[in-house]
Amino acid sequence: MTTSDPRKMLSQLKNKPQKLKRFEKYNLPKERKCGRHTAKCTRCGRTGVGGFVGKYGLRYCRCCFRDIATKLGFKKYN
Ligand SMILES: [Zn+2]
Numbered sequence: 001m002t003t004s005d006p007r008k009m010l011s012q013l014k015n016k017p018q019k020l021k022r023f024e025k026y027n028l029p030k031e032r033k034c035g036r037h038t039a040k041c042t043r044c045g046r047t048g049v050g051g052f053v054g055k056y057g058l059r060y061c062r063c064c065f066r067d068i069a070t071k072l073g074f075k076k077y078n
Contacts (some may be wrong), residue, residue, distance in 0.1 A: 043068075 031063040032038055039052045041061035051062025058065065058072075069076075 002007070009023070010020065013023055029037075036049050037047050039049075039054065040047050040059075040060045041064055043064040044061060046061040046063070048061075051065075053060050053062065053065045060068075
């Protein structure tokens with residue numbers, strides 16, 4: 001199961017309807033309204049606590065922000 005999309009797991013269970021039913025009932029993570037798992041990168045789907053850039057409505061993780069910051073117009077001062 002990946003953190004980016006746990007429903008990828010469902011494609012493996014297509015041919016096993018009974019197991020699919022059981023998986024959906026017990027193992028799918030619930031939809032969250034608040035908390036750390038709602039901070040999700042729009043580019044790669046990474047979740048977690050550290051390094052989430054939500055400022056200015058960007059919603060990128062630290063890795064993706066580092067990749068495309070210069071394209072967006074950010075400049076590094078140091
Ligand atoms: Zn990302």
